[in-house]
Amino acid sequence: MSFKDLKLIKPLLKAIESSGYSEPTLVQQKAIPPILDHKDVIVSAQTGTGKTAAFALPILQQLFDKQDAPKRGKKIRALIISPTRELAVQIQQNFKTYAQFSNLRSLVVFGGTSIEPQIDALNKGIDILVATPGRLLDLHKQDYINLDYIETLVLDEADLMLAMGFIDDIKKIERLCPENKQTLLFSATIPYKIEQLAHTILKDPERIDVTPTKSVAKDVSQVLYYVPKRNKIELCLHLLRNTIKGNVLIFRRTKFGVNKLEQTLTNNGYKVDSIHGDKAQSERQTALNKFKNGYVKILIATDVAARGIDINELDNVFNFDMPNQAETYVHRIGRTGRAGNIGRAYAMCSADEKSYVKTIEQYINVQIPIETEHPYPLDPKAKPIVHKKKGSKYKKGRKSVASKKKKKRWY
Missing domain, CATH: 3.40.50.300 (P-loop containing nucleotide triphosphate hydrolases)
Known part of the structure; x- marks a missing residue:
């Protein structure tokens, strides 16, 4: 299968070609068609499978008709939530690469850096926002971000967001977006809590699983x-x-x-x-x-x-x-x-x-080969070292034995 078979438009095909990719990965083949059909999807895929392009390409295609709005007239129409700064930066770089033959503008916002440059960029007008949850809510609270026009919401690495305690922020962000948006959830694993989250915020989602989770990279x-x-x-x-x-x-x-x-x-x-x-x-x-x-x-x-x-x-x-x-x-x-x-x-x-x-x-489902030839082997019978907490040498109670002896009781 080629990218052409996925019914992608010419500017995107040109950008893909200039990036050096020739064939879509499995997750791209499975996820792009339903996303282009405006369906909600849950995708289970590991890092390194090309999943960023699996949502970036169809989002850019859906926004292509709105690309010529004047800069300050641009509305944020796609929102991608990412758990870490590094991942957010990487996602936005992907969007920039694939949008190089269009007028669609993207921006990444995250905490830990100055907020002013991010506010300046927001004021100039953007189509696509990639953000970490904390900074997004911060900017929204200060009225620099308007989520009323969001058409597509992407939750990337949802299992990590759950592990980092972002689940309430995610629910809050989802409620701030329009009800009729398209929601895409990407996660390496789908634990029960992610299943619950998906059930509450996605509408009749299509499930795509490209992780033989029990296998590891063959190479x-x-x-x-x-x-x-x-x-x-x-x-x-x-x-x-x-x-x-x-x-x-x-x-x-x-x-x-x-x-x-x-x-x-x-x-x-x-x-x-x-x-x-x-x-x-x-x-x-x-x-x-x-x-x-x-x-x-x-x-x-x-x-x-x-x-x-x-x-x-x-x-x-x-x-x-x-x-x-x-x-x-x-x-x-x-x-x-x-x-x-x-x-x-x-x-x-x-x-x-x-x-x-x-x-x-x-x-x-693999036994990891053990290397025994090294200078510091572990005794096979070795038990884990348990550090026992030492109790106080003083007995519980407020009086020492000596003071009790001295006291004459009235009874």
């Missing part, structure tokens, strides 16, 4: 190292020196863990940068650019900060901490092995993470 070779928790940093350094070739994206569970590992690797002479939720948007973008341009070979990230980051030539993914969600593992390792390249996924597992590995293997 990714996986390997697992069992290691005591205290030796993870040593094994990480050992692998970076002897095994891992090329650039590497390292995942840690917490911001504290990210900072600690960054410090250690820097002290060992590695060029490294990091992204996590506490960093300002400009710092995150700089770190990402340095990694993409090869200035640093190692980028350390938490899952939330790394969601939606697109790095075409990523050689390795390193799970320093095993994720406690099988879907997260699939997301992480799906960042490498893209566009026909072979990727490698390394994982370290300590005694307290063994149950996570079991869950992941059941989910992906």
